[in-house]
Amino acid sequence: MQTASILDRVAGLGSDKWRVHVRARQLMAQGEAVILLTIGEPDRPTPPELIEATARALRAGRTGYSNGRGEGVVLRALAAKYTARSGRAVGTDQFIWVPGTQSALFLLLMALVEAGDEVLLADPCYATYHGLVQATGARAVPVALRPARGFRLAADDLARAVTPRTRLVFLNSPHNPTGAVLTRDDVRAIGEVARAHDLWILSDEVYESLVFDNGDGSRFASPFDEAELAERTVVASSLSKSHAAPGFRAGWCAGPPGFISRLLPLAETMLFGAQPFIADMAAQALSHEFAITAQMRDNYAARARLVAQALAGVPGLQVHAPQAGMFVMLSVGDLGLDGEAFALRLLDEERVAVMPGAAFGPTAAGMLRLSLTVPDEALAEGCRRIAALARRLGSGWQAAKPAR
Numbered sequence: 001m002q003t004a005s006i007l008d009r010v011a012g013l014g015s016d017k018w019r020v021h022v023r024a025r026q027l028m029a030q031g032e033a034v035i036l037l038t039i040g041e042p043d044r045p046t047p048p049e050l051i052e053a054t055a056r057a058l059r060a061g062r063t064g065y066s067n068g069r070g071e072g073v074v075l076r077a078l079a080a081k082y083t084a085r086s087g088r089a090v091g092t093d094q095f096i097w098v099p100g101t102q103s104a105l106f107l108l109l110m111a112l113v114e115a116g117d118e119v120l121l122a123d124p125c126y127a128t129y130h131g132l133v134q135a136t137g138a139r140a141v142p143v144a145l146r147p148a149r150g151f152r153l154a155a156d157d158l159a160r161a162v163t164p165r166t167r168l169v170f171l172n173s174p175h176n177p178t179g180a181v182l183t184r185d186d187v188r189a190i191g192e193v194a195r196a197h198d199l200w201i202l203s204d205e206v207y208e209s210l211v212f213d214n215g216d217g218s219r220f221a222s223p224f225d226e227a228e229l230a231e232r233t234v235v236a237s238s239l240s241k242s243h244a245a246p247g248f249r250a251g252w253c254a255g256p257p258g259f260i261s262r263l264l265p266l267a268e269t270m271l272f273g274a275q276p277f278i279a280d281m282a283a284q285a286l287s288h289e290f291a292i293t294a295q296m297r298d299n300y301a302a303r304a305r306l307v308a309q310a311l312a313g314v315p316g317l318q319v320h321a322p323q324a325g326m327f328v329m330l331s332v333g334d335l336g337l338d339g340e341a342f343a344l345r346l347l348d349e350e351r352v353a354v355m356p357g358a359a360f361g362p363t364a365a366g367m368l369r370l371s372l373t374v375p376d377e378a379l380a381e382g383c384r385r386i387a388a389l390a391r392r393l394g395s396g397w398q399a400a401k402p403a404r
């Protein structure tokens, strides 16, 4: 029997990228101790108030069907959040409540692009993005992020990649995997390119709350908050990272009212609503400050510094300090092997699991991504082992170099 071409288009773009992680998990299941620096799962429990809010809603019988757009209580909380953030009146008709950023991205891309279209996508980018674009039938056009620019996507580079088929610019700031944060000027310049070519901007803002207080003035900036870009900007986000609640699958799409009302039937076709008891918990999360958000952000910032210090001066390694998020990128290419080969050896010889940069795009093939979501001692030990492997490789590499 035949299947639809979408399955061929996404083949190999799902969990295959997590090979090192899967192998690490297998080793752990066999009783081996592995330091897992692969995935970005917050290492703190969801705040007890949010667990209690969910339990209260469950006990109160909030277990029936919702409606396609989402529960009023959470839509109002979102409208208040984005009104405060943008300084514009943002209405409840600008949101659809969905299970997590990932499904928001899927829904938005399905609604905005199709076969024959091109999507401008940073290289490297979050591991699911290629699958998302491929699923629609559109083509992802990579725009390389330059380390010299702190991996911040440059409007000039985007402009050079535009063709008559370009429909959408796919942004992610703060950025996974590099931790780069677009400045307001960056966003405005990118917006100019989008306006000049009449493009949509899709902004994945799942790390909005995790911009480090580095004293370098880094601040979150979004095209949604720029009045002149609002009509062409759609946002995907969630509580997964901000409230240590990835398993709740609590997320949303935001955009201009006219577009969002046209998106609604597609969302209904796919989901027909999410869980009312999760919406109640999310409304509470969105309308109060939770100390855990700043604590996680400061933890990740401190751990990023720990990695930089631990690996400073190790020949062949270069740490790229992030401005936000829960990851650090590390260049290993000078050691004569790519990130994937390094990651496999690191797991086999040192029992440390990291993500090979190639999982995020070819320009990161000489890099590794380290997650900062493990306790400091484990991270420090992981760095010692990375340094040990780098030193072994470095001495072999030096010895093998032809004498000049």
Ligand SMILES: Cc1ncc(COP(=O)(O)O)c(C=O)c1O
Binding pocket: 040, 099, 100, 101, 102, 103, 126, 172, 175, 176, 204, 206, 237, 238, 239, 240, 246, 251
């Ligand atoms: C950039 C980015 N977008 C989306 C997601 C998925 O978020 P959610 O749990 O809200 O689906 C992640 C998770 O790691 C991510 O890093």
